[in-house]
Amino acid sequence: MEAKTYPLQDILKPERRYIIPTFQRDYEWTLEGQWRLLFEDLASTSDRLLEVRNSGLEGVHLKTKEKSISPHFLGAIVCASLPFATGGVALRSVIDGQQRLTTLQLLIRGLLDALVEQGSDRAKAVRRMLRNPMDVVEADEEVYKLWPRRKDREFWPLVMSETLPDDPAGSDNHAYLQARAFFAEAAREYAKDEHGEVRADRLISLADTLSSLFMLVVIDLDDQDDAQVIFEVLNGRQTKLSAIDLVKNLLFLRAEVNEDDVEALYDEHWAQFDDPWWKQTVGRGHAARGHRDVLLSVWLTAALGEEANVSHLYRETRRYLDDGPSTQEVLQELSRYSVAYRTIYGELPIADARLAVAYRRIRSLDITTAIPVLTWLATLDDQTLPLPHHVRAVRAVESWALRRAYVGWQTRGYGAHLAKVLRSGKVAQAEGSNIANAVIQALGSGALAWPDDAQVRDAFQHRQFYGNVSQLRIRLLLGAIDEQLRSENSHEPAAVIEYDNLQIEHVLPQSWVSHWPLYSPEGPQLAQDKDDPVWLKHSQERDLALNRIGNLTLVTGTFNREASNKAWDVKRPEFAKQKTLVINHDVASSEVWDEQHMKERAGHLADVVIRIWPDAERLSVHGDWGSGT
Incomplete structure (x- = not known):
């Protein structure tokens, strides 16, 4: 990256073109928002130049004094080089600063109008900041x-023309024309003396100030620079x-x-991303990003076969495109991935109910690192990945992720691990082997293991769920168990239950002392005595037991909350x-209901969870495993 401060003439007079990207946002600067303030800055700087020129100094002393005038800094623009023909006009893409640079061109055009009207000899120099010489251009x-x-290109030559028709066709009082007219009139008014006569020296001062004392920082990026990060730093991380x-x-x-x-490419492949849904955020906290950026990282992860760096998506994408x-x-690829992505997020119909359930659970737990492999699987056709294999692969990702979540294992490294899983699936695709088996095998290999049945049972017996696992995740777990139990009991009627709206209830309440006596292992009730080490030991054990999964359940709004802390x-x-x-x-x-019943229920719930989310061996051997809902 090269960043330098230049006077405006050094930026605009060389044979160079600045290209605004095709589908940038509308021009938004206005008279009260920016134009008036910009001209006031020009006028105040010009006043300082006039003061020096009217001081009576001459020759080298005048030039030295002019050089001491403080310039006015306009901010920065960020540019990237574009390929251009040898001997042709150099090209720059304007990454940031489009509004500023466009307004400066309109200011120059307006000032040029005033200079031309007065026959000023500065008109030629100012025009060179708007136009390249005809002998160096090919188009x-x-x-x-x-x-x-692109939207404004047909109109721009009219905006920059030497003379404007009285009612330009299609102008509709366009902001470009309003800005040009404002700056021209402001220049005329500035140049007038107390008698209303335009003074040539005041116009010349405006022109010289604009070209020599208006300074702009130009940041030229090379292939190693990240425009995304640079933009955010320049905007104070606010935008x-x-x-x-x-x-x-x-x-x-x-x-x-x-x-x-x-235009055809945009309409066919990109117009869909203008839908507001794509701008909605997904994820939480510092990881929150719009769906469009998540899709980009999903596609790039699949394309590269390794986890895309979300902080440097533009740089990595540019490097890949080179x-x-x-x-x-x-x-075409992004469009194809967008369909798969929207399917995973429930925006499009899903081919199988088991896929819909798996997607919903993974989304609920915010396991966004799983989205790339799920999206890639969803882009494959039925011949490459038959539906039963697709279901098996997706449910494997679900089982691996949710077992780890409820056993309490760390999530650090998920992105790299799941990118490796995706890479293994692509290798299997290229070799014509079983993609689902490749996904299952890759999930269970490496440092991020797949918890086995014994580890699930151990966590259900000993882990403190309440207080250590989010209530959202506890609801999802208990809801999944309830759905599974319902599906396994033919006498239970089908039901649609909004588990997210249910309350988590401690069967043995957290405030248990008044109505839930303690008993010794031999059977007798223990007298409540906080100084008694035996009572204290059993009290502490109960406080631990009541937050384990065996003592937690869900209740509807009809549950009498006044009974929560009452006796059994x-x-x-x-x-x-x-x-x-x-459930x-x-x-x-x-x-x-006591500690022994909590323990027995925890074992029962663990057995159900093992059926919902089987281990790698069972998935590989059996291929599918019933409803798993």
Whole structure:
């Protein structure tokens, strides 16, 4: 990256063109927002120059004094080089600063109008900041220093023309024309003396100030620089630049250079991303990103076979495109992946209910690192990946991820591990072998192991779920168990239950001391005495036991909350009323509820979970495993 500060004439007078990316946002700067302030800055700087020129100094002393005038800094623009013909006009793509650079061109054009009206000899020099010499251009548009976004290109030559018709066709009082007119009139007013006469020296001062004392920082990027990060730093981290917007600009600039039908490519492949859904965020906290950027990282991970760096998506994408497929091929791939991605997020119909359940659970747990491999699997046709194999591969990812989540194992390294799984699947595809088996084998290999049945049972007996696992995840777990129990019992009617709206209930309450006495292993009730080491030991054991999964369940809004902390003979009938939840049937049928019953129930729940989310060996051997809902 090269960053330098230049006077405006050094940026605009050389034979160079600045290209605004094809589908940039509309021009948004306005009179009250920016134009008036910009001209006021020009006028105040020009006043300082006039003061020096009217001081009576001459020759070298005058030049020295002029050089001491503080310039006015306009901010920065970020540019990237574009390929251009040998001997042709140099090309720069404007990554950031399009609004600023466009407004400066309109300011120059307005000032030029005032200079031409007065026959000023500065007009020629100012015009050189708008137009390249005719003898160096090959196409008509190459004469313009700035070439706006595609939507405005037909209109721009009129905006920059020497004379304007009284009512330009299609102008509709366009902001470009308003800006040119404002700056021209502002220059005329500034140049007038107390008698209303335009003074040549004041116009010349404006022109010289604009060309020599208006300074702009130009940041020229090379292939190693990350425009996404640089943009955010320049904007004080306040304005996030979507990586996919940068990639869009890059792709369509490439398409223009290759003389592809840009409009057709946009309409066919990119217009869908204008839907507001793609701008909604997914993920939480610092990991929250728009769906479009997530899709970009998903596609790039699949294309590279390794985890894409979400902080440097633009740089990594640009590097891939340098040696990769054509623009049209990339757009077709992104379009194909977008369909698969929307399917996973429930925006499009899903071929199998088991896939829908798996996607929903993975989304609920925010395991976004699994989305690339799931999306890649969903892009494969039925001949490459038959539906039963597809279901098996997706449920394997679900089982691996959710077993690890509920056993309590770390998530660090998931992105790299699941990228390796994707890579193994692609190798199997290339070799014509079983993709689902390759996914299953890769999931279970490496440092991020797949918990076996014994490890699941151990976690259900000993892990403190309540307080250590989010309530969202506990609801999902208990809801999945309830769904599985319902599917396995032919006498249970089908039901659609919104588990996210249910409450988590401690069967043995957290406030247990008043109504839930402690008993010694030999049977007698222990007198409540906090100084008694025996009572204290059993009290501490109970406090641990009541937060384990065996003591947790779900209840509907009809559950009498006043009974929550009551004795079992009062609370038990409330569970009997919860008939819609199969998970509560064994609770309601218990004559007694104590630590032993919690332990037995934890083992029972673990058995159900093992059926919902089988281990790698069972998936590989059996291929499919019933409803698993």
